Amino acid sequence: MSRFQDLLLAQVKIIAGGTEEVRLPLKEWEAIFNEAQNVLIRDVERIAPEITTSARRVIKRGRLRRDREVKHTRKSHLKKLGSGFRQLEEAVILAEASNRNTFDAFSVWLKENDENDEISASSINAPGTLGGPAVRVLTFLGLHARGCTLASEILLLCHNGFIKGAHSRARSLYELTTTLGFLSLADSPPYVLTERYSLSALVEARRDLQGDREGDPFDRTPGLEETIRNAWGDRFFKPYGWAIPGIGDGSSKQVTFRDIEEELGSSELRHAYLTMNHSVHAGAASIIAQFDNRAPFRYRTGSSVDYYDASWVMGVTALLLEGLQIPLSMEISPLVGADSELEMAPIANLCDSAKEFFDDYIRSNQALDGS
Structure with missing residues (x-):
């Protein structure tokens, strides 16, 4: 026993x-x-005090081991891939500054147009909700800021050798960049599609309650749900229902993320999205990938050096970050008079240079492997 x-x-x-x-x-x-x-x-x-004593010893040794692993991985990745990392980090810094500058210009623009109700009028005349150019600017700035955060997370995870975690965050960046690109392409004044996207936050919050209507976000805005249903119908409350007017002729009963991708024309990155999916879901492929052939019957549990995979995900991130910058610089900045279109140039150059660096590493190692 x-x-x-x-x-x-x-x-x-x-x-x-x-x-x-x-x-x-x-x-x-x-x-x-x-x-x-x-x-x-x-x-x-x-x-059983001996169990606790043993656990404390394991924790002490484990902390030292984990610290050594991360330091070794970070040093190795920076030594081999440091140039690309630095270029992408500099691009993120400039993108953050562009976001702040555009928001400052937006604040001034609002004050200058405080008597112009059209810039923030809701298309469904719902009290307490934003529409028009104001919701367009705020939504794009919010998506862009979230993208900068995701790029920073990917950099940190790759630096420290948590590449599959970087894959999962890169998937989120892909979805965000796709959403922003779709809104940029499919919407036009008075920006009803962007308004729908903004209000879909309430639908998502309700869905998160998993059927528990207590604390329903629509309760804080009496009459809003009925107003939305009367204006946009029940389809709005389905997943991606906000996007229906921008898909095809706008008669779709149900929309998926794939529909948004196809409408945007970003199918060339579909393979990357599917690859990153493996790091998010608990599929067998993601489990098998953790097996370490150098140590039989052992699965990797922490930080690890992987130049090839790190280069792949960082190259994808550089491409997505550049795409994220386009709507902000070419649409929102001129709209609010930020005059910062040229700010995109150094960001784009850094992203291009970083992607070229990581792609070169992948190509050279494929050549060495004969693949």
Whole structure:
């Protein structure tokens, strides 16, 4: 009998009255065993202090090992791929500055047009909601800012050797860049599609409640749900229902993210999106990829050096970051008088240079492998 079974049996005897002769119904015995297991886990430090002592030793050694792994990985990645990392980080810094400058110009623009109700009028005349150019600017700035954050997360994860985590964040960046590109291409004044996207946040918040209507976000804006249903119909409340007017002739009953991709014409990156999906979902491919052939029967659990995969995901990130900058610089900046279209040039050059660096590394290693 194992140590755990010995201790569990002892707890069962205590809870059952100290004897094995007690005759109880099966359900009561199940409840006793469950309680005994909970007590054993909760009070293990008192019941089996040697287990806690061993765990503390493992934690101490594990912290040192993890620190060594991350430091080694970061140093190795920077030594081999540092030039590309620095270029992409500089592009993110400039993109962040562009976002702040455009928002400052937007604030001035609002003050100068404070008597012009058309710049923020809701298309459905719903109180407390934004529409028109104002919602266009705020939505694009928000998407762009989120993209800068995602690019920073990808850099940090790749630096430290958590490449599959970088893949998952790059997938989010792909979805965000695709959404921004779709809004940029498919919407026009008075920017109803962007307004629909903005209001879909309430639908997402409700969906997150998983059927629990307590705390429903629509409760804070009485009458808004009815107004939306009357104006846009029930289809708006379905997944990606906000995008329906921008897909085909606008008569779709249901829209998927793939529809948005196809409308935007970004199918050439579809393979990258599917590759990144493997790092998000619990598919067998993502599990097998963690197996380390250098140590039989061992799966990688932490940081690891992977120049090839890091180069791949960083190249994709550079391409997406450049695409994220286009709507902000070419549409929003002129709209609010930011006059910052040329600010995109150094960002684009840095992204192009970073992508070329990472692509060159991949090509050279493919040549060495003969693949």
